[in-house]
Amino acid sequence: MQTNLADFIRNTPDGNEADAILRNCVHCGFCTATCPTYQLLGDELDGPRGRIYLIKQMVEGAPVTRSTQVHLDRCLTCRSCETTCPSGVQYGRLVEIGRKLTEEKVTRPLRQRLTRRLLATFVPNSAVFTPTMRIGQHFRRVLPKKLRDKVPARQRPLEWPTAKHPRKMLMLAGCVQPSMMPNVNIATARVLDALGVETVIAPDAGCCGAIRLHLGYNDEALDDLRANIDAWWPYVEQGVEAIVMNASGCGATVKEYAHLLRHDPAYADRARRIVELTRDIAEILPEFEEALTTVTRRRSVHTVAFHPPCTLQHGQQVRGQVEHLLTALGVEVRLPADSHLCCGSAGTYSLTQPRLSYALRDQKLERLHAQEPQLIVSANVGCIAHLQSGTSTPVAHWIELVEHMLSV
Incomplete structure (x- = not known):
């Protein structure tokens, strides 16, 4: 062209x-x-x-x-x-x-400007988002359906592992996942613990930057990136093996840090190192496949439908690892027709484009249900919450299923 x-x-x-x-x-x-x-x-x-x-x-x-x-x-x-x-x-x-x-x-209509500003301010700020989510979960049963769809039922947290290991990996907790689905992070830490790896979290790390970036608040998004690099860098200098991502949307964004900060002389080199260390949990566990088969056992869930998030299969170009790993652990994994298509979650898309978002969700669920699964699994907090809002079939992160299978 x-x-x-x-x-x-x-x-x-x-x-x-x-x-x-x-x-x-x-x-x-x-x-x-x-x-x-x-x-x-x-x-x-x-x-x-x-x-x-x-x-x-x-x-x-x-x-x-x-x-x-x-x-x-x-x-x-x-x-x-x-x-x-x-x-x-x-x-x-x-x-x-x-x-x-x-x-x-182009000047947006006032309502759009206010909505987008609210989302960019509220969602990435866990100090505000978490207590608000707690209130919403407490009153979830009486919330209007449209609002209830955005508030997943509260999980009973698992116990965080306390063992110390020589091998350490850093994990991004995320801005919304700890309050919406805390067991995803805990399950990740428990699985790694069973494999002899200690999971550490930098308390000052926050939103990966995706929310503000995709809403058009570029300068604020770059500040999110810099803040995370600052928070992670001491752990990088101490020699963590990897920066673990279990929300594929965050992983796709963090893997863009070097590109986004390529013209920032104070952060460009460190951003490249962060990208080198960043790996989705689906990229990490295959090297532990043999060990995983010895510390897990088959449970009641034996047939799952897998929705690979766009940020995993297209953004990070990670394909097949989840299916292969679960199959090796004795789980039958079924992919829906057109598994390459989006479920409609896409960060804040379900709030800014609800008609299209819910049409895509319903289309995706129809194809997932056709697989007759006991459980639907995915790899991103937004996809999981979005899909669960439209079905009575349980939807979970695949790492939660692996944790459930631990025999140690």
Whole structure:
């Protein structure tokens, strides 16, 4: 694709990156076949190819309209198109540039501005989010259904392991997971403990930055990144083996730290080291597969349907590890039809685009239920909560199932 950048963006970091990405696109349209919003809406501008044209027009100086912003807002950033693209177009990075430009050039309606500001302030702030979630869980039964869908039932926390081990890994606790689904973190620590690895958490680490980044608050998102690097760095210097991610959305973002901070001389080198250490728990456990088979035993759950989050299979390009590991532990894993498609959660998408989000959720659940599972498992807190809001079949993180199988 030929480009002719406008003066306002020519020879800037965003302009150079957008230009390189656009030039890789060959207009083939393969991406539309795997785009969830294009499948639902059938509008070229609600598919990757159409959005790429809109962004091309923006960087070439065409007027940026509210319509352009709407089409970019509808994108889930699931990055399924990247997996499909034969030319390696980095659409996820391009759409973030496009969104940044629309935020600068288009004034949103007041209600949207307030909603997005509230989400960007409230959700990543665990000091506010956690007590609010506790109140919501206490009164969950009497909440309106739309609100109840966003408040998962409170878990009875497992016991955090207390053993000390020479091998140590650092884990991101996350901003919402400790209050919404605390047992995901505890289960991760318990499984690693059974394998002789101690899990440590940096108390000053917070949101990975994804929430603010995808809502268009780029400067605040970069501050989140820097704060986490500062919090983690002493542990990195002490020699932790890895930074463990059990929320694939967080993992996909942390693995972008080096790119996002590439022009920050104070953080660029450390960000690269953070990315080198960051691994999803699905990338860590395969090396312990033989040991896991000796410390687990088959329980009552023996058939599961697995929903691989977009941030795992497309964002991190991690595929097959969860299915292989659970199968090795004696669990039958069934993938639904079109398992590459998004469930509609996508961070705050279910709040900003509820109609599309719930349509995708119901479509995903229909295909998961067709597998007749005892349990639905996934790998991201948002996907788990979103799916559970639409089904009576239990939905959990797959690491919780592994923890349940521990015999030690």
